[in-house]
Amino acid sequence: MAIHFNDPLARILDDTSHNRRYDIWRWLQLTINNVQLLGEINQPGMRSTMTHVISSTPGLSEMIKNREAEQLLPEKCLEWINEGTRQVEWLSSKLRERIAYSDSIAPLTSGLIGKDLLIASIDLWSINIKQKGSFLNELESSWNEQKKGDKQFKWFEDEEQKCLLAGKLINKHIPLDGYLSIKLSVYQPIESYENLLIFFDHSNLDHNQKTLFIEKVKITWRQQKYRKNLTGKGQYNFILSDKAIARLDKLSDTYELSRAKILDILLKMEAEQNRYLPERIKLLKDES
Incomplete structure (x- = not known):
């Protein structure tokens, strides 16, 4: 949500309506341009630090304002990114497939995580602003399509123990070799419904493979329930007339x-x- 400021930085940049996203992007832009900043990104005091360096460096405020117009999409283009960790994980993976950041840029965002890191990566992407907007529209459509597959996993939604069981059975019933195994290990252990969906978002298994695994989990679940119900009971064979x-x-x-x-x-x-x-x-x- 935008917050109205009238502090020195707002006056320097002629921008009294902004949000934290803009402050993060500005900090990164200054760092990319080799401006020495004291303190850490996304921490209290960011605006005061930027105010000092921008006001004391001729031409820096104009450079920031010009870059904003070139790189930053309107807030409404990003409002749909509001569904939590799973969405951020999925979008980040798709963004990494599309954007090839050099190793020299990666350390700049080391103080950011989750949604902040995702949005900053989008904002820093040096691509035509219209192309960036089109890509985000495509990404939104792909995300909505991805969620349609959640129907397969509806059985797990009501009980966390089902998800825990699925996590235990993954290594037994889903062969994970080489790079895929290393990649998916990031999304384990599976301890919740969201964890389960995140894991399968990145598994590259097709619909039939997922269905087969889910059926194996259901069978194991029913067997465990049956054995639990037998506790305190014994089976006897005898003849009746x-x-x-x-x-x-x-x-x-x-x-x-x-x-x-x-x-x-x-x-x-x-x-x-x-x-x-x-x-x-x-x-x-x-x-x-």
């Missing part, structure tokens, strides 16, 4: 419960009330 099975099935149908649940209820009630077995056992003894 045809009449007993018929009675059991009738009770199961009547109450819409499984055979196992019917037996569990009957055993629990008899254990608590001790109502039928003593009498039945006495009859069996008398008959014998």
Whole structure:
């Protein structure tokens, strides 16, 4: 959001309406032009430092204003970049594919991270301003298209444990060799839904490969849930008479419960009330 200033720097540059983005770009422009600046980029005191060097160096203010017109797109062109870490990661990777910064420029932005670094990289890009605007429009369309693939991963959205399980299974079910392995290791461990989406944004796997992996995670998830539900339970094999099975099935149908649940209820009630077995056992003894 733009903030109105009327400090010395604003007066020197005839710009009372600006934001932090402009201050970062100006600092980098001065550094590129070998102007010695005391302090660090993106820190309090930036404007005072720039005011001092610009006011004491003839022609510097005009150079800054001319470069602004050549390099800085209007704020509205960047307003769509507001969706957090995943978007910044994806856009940064696409920007690196398009922009080849020299090693001498990289240290200039060492004090910037995340969205600040992304925007500064766009702003510093020495390309025709109309071409830059067209590229950003294409990038926005590509990002919206990328998000359509999120439907595949909807199953993971409601529970973090599903994402953690996916992270554990990646190395087992997705072969990562050489450069791809090194590249994707940056996006691990996977501890959240956003982490999961970021990883697959950069994996270069096609739709079918992603679907196959997701199905493997779902199968493992169901198996784990099943084993967890079996805790405190045991399996026993015993023979029942045809009449007993018929009675059991009738009770199961009547109450819409499984055979196992019917037996569990009957055993629990008899254990608590001790109502039928003593009498039945006495009859069996008398008959014998």
